[in-house]
Amino acid sequence: MDDVIERIARHLRRPVQIDPALDGRVMREITALPTPGGAAALGKAWGWLTRPHQLTLTPLGGLAVAAALAFVVLLSRMDSTSPARSQAESHAFQFVLVAPRATHVELVGDFNDWDATRTPMRRTGREALWTVVVPLMPGRYHYAFFVDGSRWLADPSAPAARDEDYGEPSSVLTVGGGS
Amino acid sequence: MGIGNVGTSDAALVRRVQTGDTGAYADLVARYRDRLGRYALHMLGNREDAEEVLQDAFVRAYRSLARCDDPERFGAWLYGILVNRCRTAGARAARRARRFVHDPAALETAPLAGPDGRADWDDAVRWALARLPSESREAFLLKHVEELEYEDMARLTGAGVSALKMRVKRAREQLQAMLKEAERV
Numbered sequence: 001m002d003d004v005i006e007r008i009a010r011h012l013r014r015p016v017q018i019d020p021a022l023d024g025r026v027m028r029e030i031t032a033l034p035t036p037g038g039a040a041a042l043g044k045a046w047g048w049l050t051r052p053h054q055l056t057l058t059p060l061g062g063l064a065v066a067a068a069l070a071f072v073v074l075l076s077r078m079d080s081t082s083p084a085r086s087q088a089e090s091h092a093f094q095f096v097l098v099a100p101r102a103t104h105v106e107l108v109g110d111f112n113d114w115d116a117t118r119t120p121m122r123r124t125g126r127e128a129l130w131t132v133v134v135p136l137m138p139g140r141y142h143y144a145f146f147v148d149g150s151r152w153l154a155d156p157s158a159p160a161a162r163d164e165d166y167g168e169p170s171s172v173l174t175v176g177g178g179s
Numbered sequence: 180m181g182i183g184n185v186g187t188s189d190a191a192l193v194r195r196v197q198t199g200d201t202g203a204y205a206d207l208v209a210r211y212r213d214r215l216g217r218y219a220l221h222m223l224g225n226r227e228d229a230e231e232v233l234q235d236a237f238v239r240a241y242r243s244l245a246r247c248d249d250p251e252r253f254g255a256w257l258y259g260i261l262v263n264r265c266r267t268a269g270a271r272a273a274r275r276a277r278r279f280v281h282d283p284a285a286l287e288t289a290p291l292a293g294p295d296g297r298a299d300w301d302d303a304v305r306w307a308l309a310r311l312p313s314e315s316r317e318a319f320l321l322k323h324v325e326e327l328e329y330e331d332m333a334r335l336t337g338a339g340v341s342a343l344k345m346r347v348k349r350a351r352e353q354l355q356a357m358l359k360e361a362e363r364v
Contacts, residue, residue: 017213
């Protein structure tokens with residue numbers, strides 16, 4: 001190859017850094033979309049997946065990790081497997097936290113007795129998108145993100161609650177019985 | 180380096196997304212963001228446009244993931260979507276530009292401003308790249324920057340191998356001429 005062309009190509013092959021916030025923008029957009037493949041492709045554990053519905057999307061407060069975002073997504077209504085539960089179907093919610101500097105994150109709330117060992121969030125992608133899916137029965141839940149074993153992050157735009165037992169800020173998620 | 184060997188676990192991630200694990204898509208976005216972003220940036224010459232197109236490509240790919248017949252080649256499939264989005268964005272930008280051109284023929288024959296003596300190599304390359312016809316720029320980037328085989332390029336662009344070879348050849352000749360000229364300034 002000609003020297004000039006080789007020099008141009010080498011120059012253009014240098015890595016380009018795209019704003020990592022693009023990941024969060026993409027994820028926020030797709031959470032409002034139906035799961036690829038549709039119900040027919042899922043037909044097993046998530047047999048009757050409904051259209052995802054974003055419930056909240058909020059920047060975290062000033063005390064939180066810089067540039068972090070948190071949101072909760074209703075993924076699907078889950079099958080009731082026993083007659084006893086037929087009156088109260090559970091729903092799958094995906095909790096998402098973007099926390100680039102966190103080393104580990106747990107979801108804590110009424111649904112797991114605020115036990116930080118029970119619902120660890122999984123890190124996906126280099127930009128530290130932390131996610132976990134939790135089935136929730138209809139009801140009202142307080143929840144928070146527990147970051148690096150020391151910081152509690154709540155959702156400032158969701159209804160706030162002060163947990164009487166722990167005194168830490170938390171958010172409220174209300175799961176309806178229908179859909 | 181080709182487009183078929185990027186990430187051995189692409190297929191697993193795609194399948195997880197298809198079964199409802201939306202978070203798995205973040206892995207795919209993070210994996211391809213910078214590399215696809217590089218192509219979009221060089222193709223469109225503008226970071227803002229490149230990021231907009233890239234985001235659009237990722238979202239479109241997610242929407243169409245059920246049609247990704249071969250999850251092992253997710254990268255190549257995604258690349259094809261991005262190439263198309265860049266073409267659309269480029270055409271849109273060209274239409275915008277034409278609104279301000281009252282005499283295209285005169286402008287085409289007029290001497291274009293080149294990089295001045297203070298411009299560095301990066302400016303010169305971007306300047307020259309932007310002057311290539313979009314088809315030639317596309318072919319040059321895919322061949323010499325993304326280092327794809329002509330057969331892969333043909334699949335991505337829909338153009339024949341011979342046409343692509345000709346576009347690359349012309350692009351090289353034009354770039355050589357422009358950059359040599361720029362180095363003399």
